[in-house]
Each structure stands twice: as C-alpha cells, then as structure tokens.
Amino acid sequence: MKIDVFTLFPAWFDWFLSQRHVRNALGAGNQLRLFNYRDSTPLGGGQVDDSPYGGGAGMVLRVDAVDAAIRAAYADGLEPSRLLVLSASGRQLDDGLARDLASEPHVALLSGRYEGIDERVRDHLATDAVSIGPYVLSGGELASMVVTDAIIRKLPGALGHADSAIEESFSEALEGAPEYPHYTRPASYRGWSVPDVLLSGDHARVREWRLEQSRKRARAAGTPTDA
Numbered sequence: 001m002k003i004d005v006f007t008l009f010p011a012w013f014d015w016f017l018s019q020r021h022v023r024n025a026l027g028a029g030n031q032l033r034l035f036n037y038r039d040s041t042p043l044g045g046g047q048v049d050d051s052p053y054g055g056g057a058g059m060v061l062r063v064d065a066v067d068a069a070i071r072a073a074y075a076d077g078l079e080p081s082r083l084l085v086l087s088a089s090g091r092q093l094d095d096g097l098a099r100d101l102a103s104e105p106h107v108a109l110l111s112g113r114y115e116g117i118d119e120r121v122r123d124h125l126a127t128d129a130v131s132i133g134p135y136v137l138s139g140g141e142l143a144s145m146v147v148t149d150a151i152i153r154k155l156p157g158a159l160g161h162a163d164s165a166i167e168e169s170f171s172e173a174l175e176g177a178p179e180y181p182h183y184t185r186p187a188s189y190r191g192w193s194v195p196d197v198l199l200s201g202d203h204a205r206v207r208e209w210r211l212e213q214s215r216k217r218a219r220a221a222g223t224p225t226d227a
C-alpha cells in the first residue's frame, strides 16, 4: 500500500517514520511519502496561504497551492484511490474507516494549517474529509499521523505479533466492542488481585470471560456492537 502525506512540516514525521511498526510496514513493501506544499507552489517566495475572503483572523491554505502539490506528486498519472483532507469538521475516524482505508491501494492525506484549507479543496479535489475527534489541533500533521498509524497497524507485517490486530478493540473478533482488560504478573499487588478465571488455565472460560468483559465495556461506553 502507498500512503502520501501533504504537509508544510514534513520534519514532524521524522519521529513517526523511525518507529518500529512503521519501519516494519515499510520493510514489508508499503510506502509512506511526504510532500511539502511549498516545494511545488506556483506562487512567488514559497507562498501557500492567504487571508480569508470575508475577513477574519488567520490565513487559509490556497486551493491553487494545494492543487499544484497534488498535480506535481501525481504527474506520473499514479493517482491515489482516496484523497483525504484532514479537518475537525470531517467524518470522525473510527475502526471501520481505518479498515476501509487499509484496504485501498493508495491513500493521500492533506494536512491543513492556520485557519484551514480553502473549501474548494474539499469540494473538488478530496474524496473524503476526516476528523480524528471533536477538538481542534494546531495542524493536520498529528491527525495525519493518527490516521496513518490506524491504517498501518492493519497492514500485514507491521506488528510484531500479527494476532494483535486480529483481536483488538472494535475488531470483528470482539463483535466491534472495546477490548477486554489485560493483566500480567504479579498476580496480586497491594491487594489488587488478577481475576481468578485468568489463572485457571481453562481457555474456554477465559474466552467467555473476555467476551463478556468486552460487551460490558461496550454497554458502559454506549458503543454499538455486532452482537
């Protein structure tokens, strides 16, 4: 799979790219490329933004600068199957969307800055607008990393234990519910004991207990499940 991130701050991704699961995913043949809007802007002096029509605070990323970055990146005709613009007002990311994106051959993410991106990008260039939650970040870089991370851990070869991504929160194996609680040694700490069933060695009972805990968490969180 190919993931492209458009940003004004590619250096933000240095740390992300150095993480083991990301390196694993890249080593397994996936690609993560970064494009700086400034490298292809048709405007003088590396300009990419302008003041908003109608007035107001801040600057807006220009549609011509974003379009130029997209055209330059895909001059070879190899366009992404999904082109996401990151926006607090977009569709909220969830496991279903992450799964859907992970099944695409090529996804591109447009990170905004300042007051955001000219709306014509969302209307005419992007296929989706995606939010990572109902709060406002300073820029789309962290949001792009969150979306990329949620995708990458679903790609074969990214995780040390492939099974980790099969049975985890919101997966089909858990009927779409949050994951059950985990415990490790010591079995008792400051009087806080691990549930007996987990020490029983009875795999069927453990499985049943875990599913029930997942369902309980779904009910507590009001999360819809497939059960």
Ligand SMILES: C[S@@+](CC[C@H](N)C(=O)[O-])C[C@H]1O[C@@H](n2cnc3c(N)ncnc32)[C@H](O)[C@@H]1O
Pocket (backbone or CB within 6 Å): 085, 086, 087, 088, 089, 110, 111, 112, 113, 114, 115, 116, 117, 130, 131, 132, 133, 134, 135, 136, 137, 138, 139, 140, 141, 143
């Ligand atoms: C300072 S924010 C712009 C906030 C915008 N004026 C608003 O009120 O929604 C700059 C950029 O950060 C990104 N961003 C901020 N919050 C986000 C969120 N919750 N999810 C996804 N992207 C977000 C978007 O790319 C946005 O264009």
